[in-house]
Amino acid sequence: MSENQKCPVSTDLTQNIEEMEFYFHDCADIKKKQMKLGRNQDTACYLTFIEVSVDMGTSALGETLKYLNGLTRDEILCTLQENALGISDATYFPTIEEAVSGLLTGEAILFVDGFDRAVKIPDDGYPNMGITEVDSEKVIRGSNEGFCDSVKQNAALIRKRIRSPRVKVRGLKAGIRSNTNVYLVYVEDLANPGLVKEIEKRLQDFTIDGILDSGMLEQLAEKKWYSPFPQFQTTQRPDRAAMAVLEGRVIVMCDNSPIGLILPTDYNSFIRTSDDYYSRFEIATFGRILRYLASFFAMTLPGFYLAVTNFHTQILPTTLLLSFAEARQGVPFPAVVEVLIMELSFELLREAGVRLPGAMGNTIGIVGGLIIGQAAVEANLVSPIVVIVISFTALCSFAIPNEEFATAFRILKFFFIGICAWLGYFGMLLGLLAVLTHLSHLTSFGIPYLMPFVGADLNNYEDERDFIWRQPFRKLRKRPIYANPKERTKLTFSKKR
């Protein structure tokens, strides 16, 4: 659909109909109606829309048609010419291609004989699920409103929280066939200069036939695509997205996806949750410490168990070690196989739980966790201590607030199992150094992934206030490093405290 191929809307309705037919032949879902409008029924028109997305009853379209029906042909043309339909969101398209795109956004397109533009009349649009409660990123305190499939509604949910004219929503199209709407939401003066352009550039660096979810965008725009660690943060929570926007970050939202992408991001952002800021700092800090530990153990615990029991038994007290040894009596597999069996079983259960309908998914969890685990121990397939280790690891991975981020640790866990079974604690150190080196190489739009563990000096150590130790809210006076350096202050008090 390049510029030079565009075909202008003709004043001859027949020609326009032919052009539209050219695009939409064999499209049973698209309604194409030829009608006569006007008081004298002398003005031919052509209305086309996607069947389920338009309500002909009391919608704007219905009202418009009724209104036009009461006018003469000249009045109709004059009204259209002067954009006096009384609909704020009517859009005029001078070319057929634009009209086609307009139709595909789920609105009705009206061609009127003698008028050289197509009119897009807004209506219900495509069906979507509407705003629902978030099913991940649950919080104890705070709103549970979640993003939905409609990018417009999602943008509105953010704007509802930040009612400022400086909130900008830049629209892009992604996918040459899917023509998916992509929105970049940011606060004009808070976002770092150049960041929006850089994101825009990254999102348009590729040509693809269709983008069906923000996950596809994410993978295509990531710089280090081989990394298991996500370099785009995802969220289903409008409040979280709004918070990110206020930090000077940019939200990328894709139509048909309830997941927004937050850019740039870092390790610490994945560990933070929305209610960290709604709760008192002691609680928030405690929660963060737990989550940091959880992220570490979710990756290393099974490997560490193997390293200790197979290589460095001196670490544990004798009584504990002997009870470990006793528990393993009769288990036919080496410890590494035992751990792998349990880990794979756990991953299978998890996968099954996700795929099955809600209630059954829960059942699978209980059946797997309790019955299969118990049976495996009684059948001497695994030792009870391994069940404990794997369960604890699973708990740790569930404690990580972001699913994509948690998945990285779940995958790396197998790497650690392998290397620790091979080289013990030395292997674990090698693995940790490799992971750490990898993380230190990662950046998200120029921000080091390990901020503020590293590079805190870039923002005068302000980011360390909102780190493992979350300082009291009143101390968080500066925006993090993502924000425009000229707009770093976010909190002031009228009196010095």
Added chain:
Amino acid sequence: MFSENNQISGRQVFRLLTYDFLGMGTLLLPTMLADTAGRDGIFCILAGILSTFLYLKLLRYLLKGMKTNYPDFLKQKCGKVCGYVLWGGYFLYFILMASYTAYLFSTLMLNGLVENISFYLVLLLILLLAFYGMAGGIEGRARVYEMLFWFLMIPLFLMLFAACREVKPAYWSPVFVADGKEVLSGSYYVLFCYSMVSIVLFLKEYVADRKKCVGAAEKAVWFSGGVFAALYLILIGLFGVEALAQMKFPAVTMMSRVQVTGGFLKRTDAFMFSIWFFTLYAMLNSMVFYSGNLAEKVIRDCGGYLEGKKRMLPYLILLLLVYGVTVLFYRNQQFLDCVTFLLWKIGTPFVVGVPVLLCLTGRKPNRGMEERSSKENKDERKNHKKKVRVVVLVCFLFGCLFLQGCNVAELEDKAFPVLLNIRDQDDFQNVWLNHEYAGNKEVDYNHLKVVLIERSFLEKEAEVEDMLSMLEQEKEVPWNAYVMTTESCDRLAQTEGELDVLLGNYLEELLENTSGIDQKAYPTLGMLYEERVNHLETLYIPFVDIEGEQSGAVEDDTEKPQITAYEVWKRGRAAGLVDTDTARAAFFTQNFADDYTLQLAPELYVKVDAASCRVKETEKIGVGGLTEQIVAVTVTGEGEILSGTVSASENPANAEAENTETNITNTSYEKMTREKEQLLNTRMEDYLNAAATHALEKEIDITNSYRNLGADNRTWYFKYQNTPAAYEKDIKIQYLVEINWKSE
């Protein structure tokens, strides 16, 4: 935007340099200092820090006049040919240091973490990781160290803190005994560890705020200097200077010896290897990075330009070179010695001396070539992924060929003996071998609690020496396993069935929980190893026997082993048995007893709490005008009568009070009068003097004062340094008891 500019911050420079200093310094410096300057090594550290600090002032001056990067500056200042020669010198130094570090790194890991695996594989894995680290450029490397810093330093400080509890301050003295040459040698070693400070010259081009470069280096010198000093004092206080001088990696040994309070983690040495893992890795990385930096500049000067994936090529070649040199180190000890000698004697003077010479030759640098290299730095560190991936994959597969090292025995296939019985030399070796190969289980000695040695064997000096040498070489035998002795190991073993726990655990609990004596008083294998070299201490090895047999108590149905006497281990050899009363008096005198209950007269039992004994060596003119060497012990604290009576008239000092005899019981008085206190103190003095004299007859000094001579009495120290056997013959022990007695 913010990162990927190939620039690092001042904080990152500080941490980077701290790692470089600490890695090799903490491993090698204590042994070298103990060997050269002994206890005066601490002054060598101070001298080394100060001279490094001055050296940094000089570098600051040099950096001020340096408008380009250091290699180019060398060329400008010294001319092209000379500049290239200096480049070559630096390059060689970096490569050899990298190889030496890699060798040390691999050896350490093999010794401490993965024993049954190929050296080549360990080295390969380390270098592969280093290559991956290089791909991130200096920024990537700096971020790793910046992040890890406190995660490593906090455990290190905690371990040092935990080790402080076991430090014997007497081992720190005497000082000022090393001569000037020894102190200078020691200071030179410290300077060697700090020679890495010269790399701030190379770092200059990578530091965002160049003014902070030297400041960060100064901070790193102070910080690491503090760690060196603390570590050195702790190590001397733990092992003694003679033993320290013979240890390979004493800091590592310390980690295996120190027990963390709380008791869940029995030994943390495996964890603490992380410190050297990361610090040595940092050092290795730095050396390869700077040599690669020079190589890149040579290529640039030759008209070549490496960009994109090709940029990693020099590093790959350098790492292969390092691999080759390290393998040569491993296979050829002479080559290693030769290179080490070169590094000490030529390398260090070179890297320290070149900047000094540059400062001395005051010619202003030619500014023509500046800024030339900055352009190529701008588009560094991109797209090496594929090459890294392929290399990693190939090397990993290659490494898998070495999988023979993974002879892991499962937990249930291991036996964890908690007690090692040693009867005689042959038997000892057989026991060891039997443990190793008997049955179908692999023996893991990491949980050994007690080494029980038959007394007849303990008296055989040469055989005991062999045994200790053999045990010391077995890395899994814990240094903190207690040593006990008995008449017959077999007889004790027969009681195991009567006990609720394993005999080893029972004996350990006997020492730790029930004896009322601080567990530091009981000799461990580590103490015996050290005493083979130090020859300072008089230790008391508990002699265990079946309860009642020696004491004459009535035997009951459950006979349990008890401590019935102590074998004295004087300066590294057996010196005969003493009874428990004498040993308890010795423990009390050495402040190891929580409380001390003793019988001062028939039916008069007293208890002394919170006592403190101060030992001092003095001289006085004795009978016939001869000088007597007195070890005076002043005992202070709180005491109480548990049962019995004391008569004030019995106090010779109160002879005139004969007619006012009063019986005192623990229930009959509210406050002890001064006279009666005096009486009890005199009785206690008599008791302790008798115990000390009785021990001295066997040439046993219950005050263990010999080890304190260096600190307390330098004259005696030098007098008995070469004739320690005469010490116990010459001294007399006199107690002065100043206990405050109270009623309950």
